[in-house]
Each structure stands twice: as C-alpha cells, then as structure tokens.
Amino acid sequence: MSEHAMLSLNGVGLTIGGARILHEVTLDVTHGEMLGVIGPNGAGKTTLFNVVSGLLAPTAGTVELDGQDVTKEPIHRRAALGLGRTFQTSSVFGALSVLENVRLAAQAREGRAASVFRVPRDSDAATRRAREALEEVDLGHRADAEASGLAHGEKRKLEIAMLIATEPKLILLDEPMAGVGSGDVPALSEVIRRLHKGGRTVLMVEHHMEVVLGLVDRVAVMHHGELLACDTPEAVMADPTVQSAYLGETV
Numbered sequence: 676m677s678e679h680a681m682l683s684l685n686g687v688g689l690t691i692g693g694a695r696i697l698h699e700v701t702l703d704v705t706h707g708e709m710l711g712v713i714g715p716n717g718a719g720k721t722t723l724f725n726v727v728s729g730l731l732a733p734t735a736g737t738v739e740l741d742g743q744d745v746t747k748e749p750i751h752r753r754a755a756l757g758l759g760r761t762f763q764t765s766s767v768f769g770a771l772s773v774l775e776n777v778r779l780a781a782q783a784r785e786g787r788a789a790s791v792f793r794v795p796r797d798s799d800a801a802t803r804r805a806r807e808a809l810e811e812v813d814l815g816h817r818a819d820a821e822a823s824g825l826a827h828g829e830k831r832k833l834e835i836a837m838l839i840a841t842e843p844k845l846i847l848l849d850e851p852m853a854g855v856g857s858g859d860v861p862a863l864s865e866v867i868r869r870l871h872k873g874g875r876t877v878l879m880v881e882h883h884m885e886v887v888l889g890l891v892d893r894v895a896v897m898h899h900g901e902l903l904a905c906d907t908p909e910a911v912m913a914d915p916t917v918q919s920a921y922l923g924e925t926v
C-alpha cells in the first residue's frame with residue numbers, strides 16, 4: 676500500500692461573491708476505501724464533488740489525487756490521472772446499443788478517438804473490456820439492446836459500466852440512486868458494493884441514507900460547507916453534533 680491517500684483534500688475552501696460555500700475541508704480517502712458524503716440540503720456536498728473533479732477551482736487549500744497535486748489541473752487532466760465521475764444527468768447515447776455505449780467509453784480510455792464507425796470485434800481490447808464491465812453490472816444480457824429502451828435502473832447500471840470501462844483509480848458517484856424506483860435500489864446497491872469489492876476507491880454522495888450506511892467504510896458529514904465528522908457509519912450516527920445538524924430530519 677502506498678503512503679499517500681488516493682484522494683487528499685487539505686484545507687479546501689471556496690468563497691463565491693463573499694459567500695462561504697466550503698470552509699477548511701480536510702479529508703483523506705485511502706486506497707480501496709468507499710467513503711460516503713452526506714449532509715442536509717445545501718451543505719456543500721455537490722460543490723465538494725465539483726472541486727474534486729475540477730469543475731470548480733477552490734479559493735483555498737489543495738486537492739491531491741494519488742499523491743499528485745491536481746488543484747490547478749483541468750477536468751480532462753484529472754480524468755487522465757484516473758478520476759472517473761458519473762453525473763446525475765444521463766450521458767448515454769440512446770440510439771446506440773448498450774455495448775456500443777460502453778465500448779466508446781473503453782476506447783476513450785485507450786486514448787483513441789471514440790468512433791461508432793469502427794466495426795466492433797469481440798477480440799478488440801475495448802470490446803472485451805466493455806463486455807466485462809457489462810457483466811459486472813449484470814447487464815450482459817442487454818448488450819445488444821438499444822440504450823433508449825433500458826429501464827431507468829438499467830440505465831444507471833449502464834452509466835456505471837461506462838465508468839468501469841475507463842478503468843478509473845477513483846470513482847465519484849453523484850447521487851447514484853437519484854430518480855431510481857425503490858424496487859431498483861437493492862440491485863443498484865449490489866452493483867456499487869461490487870465496485871468496491873473489486874478494490875476500487877469510491878467517493879459517493881447519496882441522499883438515500885440507508886444505502887450509504889449499508890455500503891460505505893466511512894461517512895463524511897458536511898454541514899454549512901464544513902466537514903462536521905468523518906468516521907464509521909456507527910460512530911457518525913452516534914455523534915451528537917451530527918444528530919443536531921440533522922435536527923428535524925430522520926437520520
């Protein structure tokens with residue numbers, strides 16, 4: 676195991692137009708860890724994700740990815756260094772097959788221009804990786820289906836398969852359960868559990884508290900742009916400071 680964390684936030688702050696959005700956030704995510712980020716609405720969770728992925732530049736502090744300072748690196752450089760992120764908005768091409776969507780993501784990882792015009796062969800490294808990723812998320816049987824025909828829960832799995840195919844070192848999951856029907860939650864939770872079991876490092880923002888607490892090694896609690904606590908789910912839920920931050924909400 677390397678000495679540095681997979682992700683290291685050191686005194687990260689963000690002030691926009693005088694408004695303090697993030698303040699002194701210091702946090703390490705170790706290799707192979709799954710860390711959940713929770714907090715009441717407006718706590719700064721999405722903003723923190725945006726600072727990690729490079730959509731927003733912090734006004735204080737540093738962001739290190741696998742020992743490298745990426746604070747000033749643009750999104751594409753961070754992606755090249757191994758940071759992968761799913762978005763709440765869908766990035767799936769509906770007219771293409773499920774396999775094609777994942778293969779394009781795998782090709783992009785190889786540094787080749789993604790092209791739907793290349794004839795896919797099962798012997799292609801990209802196609803092989805795409806099939807493996809689909810198996811991992813239990814979508815192998817839907818490989819030839821048109822992506823637009825997938826149910827919502829399946830689409831979420833497809834997005835995760837596209838992410839896996841790019842072989843990221845650190846995966847950011849931004850509310851993976853958003854808009855997913857309660858019937859699909861267990862299967863999607865299992866897919867996320869598998870991501871982690873495979874040794875990947877995962878940072879996840881999720882409102883669905885039961886999902887977070889059941890999956891993660893540690894939970895970071897944000898409140899008013901600050902990191903209130905970061906510990907095991909049990910320790911965090913027993914923390915009176917966390918309880919009061921959620922006053923009026925069921926934790």
Ligand SMILES: Nc1ncnc2c1ncn2[C@@H]1O[C@H](COP(=O)(O)OP(=O)(O)OP(=O)(O)O)[C@@H](O)[C@H]1O
Pocket residue numbers: 691694696714715716717718719720721722723
């Ligand atoms: N560009 C911006 N300019 C000014 N204020 C902003 C900006 N972006 C976010 N904020 C404010 O920062 C705070 C944190 O927002 P953020 O979306 O990160 O919270 P969140 O924890 O993800 O909330 P939710 O759970 O509702 O998604 C909010 O009060 C929001 O209004």
